[in-house]
Amino acid sequence: MASDHGLNYDISNTKDMELYQTERWHSDTLTYSIPLKEPGKYVLILKFSEVYFTSPDEKVFDVALGKKIIIKNLDIFYTVGKASAHDEYAEIELKDNKIFLGKIEAPGAYDSNSKQLKIKFLKGSRDNPKINAILLYKGDVNDTDFAERKKKLDEANRKKLQEAKKVILIEKRHHPDEIYDEDAILNQEDNLLLKDEPGIFNIFFTVYGGYILISLSIFLLLNYILESNERNLKIVKIKTQ
Numbered sequence: 001m002a003s004d005h006g007l008n009y010d011i012s013n014t015k016d017m018e019l020y021q022t023e024r025w026h027s028d029t030l031t032y033s034i035p036l037k038e039p040g041k042y043v044l045i046l047k048f049s050e051v052y053f054t055s056p057d058e059k060v061f062d063v064a065l066g067k068k069i070i071i072k073n074l075d076i077f078y079t080v081g082k083a084s085a086h087d088e089y090a091e092i093e094l095k096d097n098k099i100f101l102g103k104i105e106a107p108g109a110y111d112s113n114s115k116q117l118k119i120k121f122l123k124g125s126r127d128n129p130k131i132n133a134i135l136l137y138k139g140d141v142n143d144t145d146f147a148e149r150k151k152k153l154d155e156a157n158r159k160k161l162q163e164a165k166k167v168i169l170i171e172k173r174h175h176p177d178e179i180y181d182e183d184a185i186l187n188q189e190d191n192l193l194l195k196d197e198p199g200i201f202n203i204f205f206t207v208y209g210g211y212i213l214i215s216l217s218i219f220l221l222l223n224y225i226l227e228s229n230e231r232n233l234k235i236v237k238i239k240t241q
Contacts, residue, residue, distance in 0.1 A: 001024065002023070005052060011084065013085045020049035020085045021051075026129060033116040033119075039096075043089060043091055047085065049080075049083060050076040051082065057078070060075045060124050065117070066109030080156065
């Protein structure tokens with residue numbers, strides 16, 4: 001089914017806004033057949049934008065070439081937000097009437113009779129699959145705008161990570177007036193949550209650890225007394241025989 005709901009928005013992160021303002025979607029798995037006759041290497045570019053949902057995890061789906069999934073759990077809003085262009089790239093090769101991703105074959109991705117590439121947008125449990133535009137480019141990914149768009153996406157993801165770390169820092173503070181070096185922590189690559197994981201022996205330095213130590217001491221003492229009594233009984237029996 002066709003939708004032009006995206007015409008209500010100016011799509012960011014692209015110079016070709018009109019490609020991302022209309023889309024095709026389906027309440028079931030959506031399949032596209034792209035003419036492909038000449039063997040060789042190609043770059044499949046799938047173009048998406050989210051213009052309906054306003055939060056992550058509302059539209060999530062997979063994309064496959066034949067039976068080979070090439071994009072798993074695509075969540076457009078989570079990746080770039082609303083009304084923003086997002087492209088997915090896949091390097092493929094048509095050889096011996098088969099489609100390969102590197103050295104791995106994608107079974108069912110090519111119909112040798114009709115000379116067509118089969119692209120499937122798989123229905124998931126969260127809304128419907130969709131596609132805004134498809135580009136099949138003959139050549140290498142380095143000849144496309146992949147590097148430029150990847151750089152922008154990496155920068156956007158870096159900013160998301162920084163924001164997530166700031167939220168963690170706020171939650172870590174014991175007192176509003178506590179002084180700490182925020183920039184130093186934000187520049188660390190390690191997940192801040194890992195720093196709060198106690199070592200196995202650190203539990204004994206907590207209140208609950210104190211209770212555990214006391215209980216363990218009492219248990220060991222009682223056990224020692226019982227064992228001592230048993231030894232004494234054995235000794236007594238030996239002496240009375």
